[in-house]
Amino acid sequence: MVDESPQSSSSTPDAAAADPSLAGDDSGYVVVARRYRPKDFTQLVGQEHVGQALTNAIETGRVGHAYLFTGARGVGKTSTARIFAKALNNPGGASAEFDHENDIAQAIDAGEDIDVIEIDGASNRGIDEIRSLRANVGVRPSRARFKIYIIDEVHMLTTAAFNALLKTLEEPPEHVKFIFCTTDPEKLPITVLSRCQRFDFAPVEVPKIVGRLREIVISEQIDADDQALELIARRAAGSMRDSQSLLEQVLSFCSGKLTPDQVHSMLGTADDQRLHALAQSMAARDPAETLQQLDLAVDAGIDAGRLAEQLLGYFRDLMAVTVGCQPSMQRHTPASMYDELQNLGNQWGLQTVLAVVGMLDETLVRIRHSVYGRVLLEATVIQICSLPDLQAVADLAAAAAQQKPLAGANSRNNPAAVPRASAAEKKKVTPGPEHSAGPMSEVQSTVPSAAVASAPAKSGPTSSEPTGSVQSAASSGPPAASRSQASAAEPAAPIPAAPIPAAPIPAAPIPAAPIPAAPIPAAPIPAAKTGAVSIPLSAANLSKLIDAASQGVEPMTASFISTAHCSLKDESTIKMEFPAGAGLALKRMDLPEHRGPFCEALSALAGQKVGIELVASKRAADPKAAPAKAVSPKQSAKERMERMREIEAHPWVQTCVEQFDAQIVKVDPKR
Known part of the structure; x- marks a missing residue:
């Protein structure tokens, strides 16, 4: 029996040849991903939540009859299913802590146990295979406590096969357990999902993959840089099995110490500094330098599609840094580049970075359907150089x-x-x-x-x-x-307002009050709002008061006021009588946006609180009466030039x- 722990010295080709479960080919060599496969719940990396839940279920006797393990490739779904099967069929009784040396555990690891049946859902997806499974479900296990069915890639089963399995899956015999593994749970019928306990396997974090790879290279007695292992872990994209396969591929390529340059050379990827130099040339709006950097990368053996993928990952990290995330949020670049990414993000701006991410994503889709991937990538980087701010x-x-x-x-x-x-x-x-x-x-x-x-x-x-x-x-x-250049460099400085003559008020000229300097040049303020002149509220002054207040409101409000006949109702109220045909003006004048400003203007001029009462006239409108004139303030040539200078x-x-x-x-x- 081979102990697959990283510290075990039995993980050698000779030991693998001695164990038939590890015999991968005629030479007896077993790949790293199989040699270092986890044996129990404590060896699961990145799926501690699943291991803890299954351990508690075994210890408390709450083991269900059907489980569904979902997640990306290489995150430990099938390995966990085998560990769970070994724990349930432990000769001494179901236990999360079992002996690796017993015959049942060895047979399950080798895939030869007659009571633990592993089925490939991709090649056994028809209704005939499920009917055969149903016929054998009633047969009790030969030497273990449970008969366990592990169906991998269960989403590949046909609809008829799922329908044939439903009744057995809902009420199986007491000695039968089902464990389904899939990378695409959305393709499973809801009737199957509702009958299973679902466990989602998360992608393994980069530090945890690096730690596991470090244990493997130490066990293999190979010297490797941490940066090289981190590159492999990032390239695996959360898959522990992919990282171990890449590690074995790189180990076959290199001689002596494993370095980042050897990893990039073997995988055909660009190093972080090359990506950063390419991004800097694009941020500097230099298409010639950008194309030269791209040409050097392609000449170094980097595929255009692979380079576009790396650029997309680089700009993803740049986006995260630009919005204020910590170095721990970087997924495709090392944490040591945090300051460089922060400076580049401040230079480029978040909105531009987001636009670049979208352009690279569209380019990747086009590259996958074109034989001219390099031309498409070159066109994209030139477009990025021409992006506006x-x-x-x-x-x-x-x-x-x-x-x-x-x-x-x-x-x-x-x-x-x-x-x-x-x-x-x-x-x-x-x-x-x-x-x-x-x-x-x-x-x-x-x-x-x-x-x-x-x-x-x-x-x-x-x-x-x-x-x-x-x-x-x-x-x-x-x-x-x-x-002036000074005004552009210091736009926040207060700009004195040019003296602007006040708009004339009919029958009662009111001098304009001086307008103090303000950070934003103010528009001419009507005299009614300054409070410099007071017009007492009386029958004699009512016309002057109404005209002056009309100058301090919006033109539309003033047009409604001119429609009504105004009279003094009491000491603080003005009665506004609208003709019979001006019902719309009456309704609009009663709205807060028209009524409120007019009352404020009246109160400011009269020096007291003034209200208005809107009534509809019962008399018919005089057809000979001239229509109300729309208020359209006119400006002299001098006023227009003053306003032009103010705006400029x-x-x-x-x-x-x-x-x-x-x-x-x-x-x-x-x-």
């Missing part, structure tokens, strides 16, 4: 939504600029009351897709022709120059001009 677009949109100046917009292109705020810092930013409105809300910006891919901002002559929207300089001529000096607008290489061609009039 998507993170800058996202930052600009977030700043506009929060109505805050954008700081450090060019931090990726200018090392001296302010670095981008982290995700945790962005969550703390909340818009204050002073940012509730601003000129930016009145600028129509239309940025074509070509403008998004522009280079850093260029300088050019200022255009003073306000005849369009913000557009790409590539399609509309030279861009407008920024007011705004930090948001300057950031758009610099980031998208655009120019201001139209500014909507103030409402």
Whole structure:
């Protein structure tokens, strides 16, 4: 009997030849994956939860009649089924701690025990095989306590075979146990799933695979670097059997000490530094250097499809580091590269990294169906080099939504600029009351897709022709120059508001109060909201009060007010009577967004709380009466030029001009 523990010295070809259960071929050599197969629950690696559950079931006598083991390939499903069978058929009684030397355990390991029947579901998937199984279920075991059926890849059975098995699976004889193993449980009928106790086998973590591989190389008396073992473990993608097969393949290739270079050479993969250099050249927007790096990798014997897979894994780790994960979350790169990945993520931006991940995934699908994999990969990396700064677009949109100046917009292109705020810092930013409105809300910006891919901002002559929207300089001529480099570098500094004359109020000119400097240039504030002039509420002043308050509300609200006939009801209430044909205006004026601002404007001008009462007139509308005129404030040429200068000096607008290489061609009039 061969002891398969890593410390055993009997794990040699001679010992394997002495044990018929390990005889793999005529030479007597047994592969590593079979030689170091776990023998009991304590040797299971990465599936401790399954081993503990089955151990407790045996010790408490709660053993079910049907079990379903699911999980990826090579994670220990069949090995666990054999261990469970040995524990149940232990000669001394069911026990999680059994003797490996007894005849039943040896026969089960060799697959020769007559009471433990292993069936391959892929080659025995028809109804005839299941009928034969049902006929033999009633026969009691020959020498053990239970007759155990282990069906591997059970999802390959046909629908008719499953239907024939259902009744036996639900109520089998007391001496029969079923253990099903599958990599695709979704293909099993729900009627089968409901009759089984399901255990999900998780992929084995990389550190645990490395630890097991270390035990194997020590037992084999081979010197190996930890980095080489980690490369093999990462390549196995959570499969313990795959890692052991790769280890045996590399051991056959190398001579002497096992090194990372030998692993890459044998597996045809790129090393981490080559991947990092390729990513850096793409981040630097250098297509020529990127193609040269790609050519060197292919010349070194790395397949284009394999390189695309490695790049996808690399950018997955880059994405995890960029969002703030710890080095333990890296799955495809070593933890020692954490700082390098963090710097590259800050340079590139999360949104750009996410776009690269999507492009590489699509390229992998195309490579699998094409014979020109290298050309597809080269085209993809050039597209990545030409990607716009998507993170800058996202930052600009977030700043506009929060109505805050954008700081450090060019931090990726200018090392001296302010670095981008982290995700945790962005969550703390909340818009204050002073940012509730601003000129930016009145600028129509239309940025074509070509403008998004522009280079850093260029300088050019200022255009003073306000005849369009913000557009790409590539399609509309030279861009407008920024007011100053200092204002672009420090957009958060307060910008004094230019003196703007107040809008005239009919019959009662009200001087405009001075507007203090603010971080965001403020739009002209109506005199009604400043509280500088008071109009007492009286019958004589009612017309002036209504006209002045109409100037401080939205144009639509003012149009509703002009429809009504206003009169003084009492000392604090104004009665607004709407004609019979103005029912819609009455309903709209009664809404909070129209009624509230008008009452506030009246109260501010009158110096007291003023309310309004809306009533519908019972008199018919006068057909000769002139229709109400829509309020459309007009601006003089001087006011338009002042507003144009104010918008051009705004930090948001300057950031758009610099980031998208655009120019201001139209500014909507103030409402």
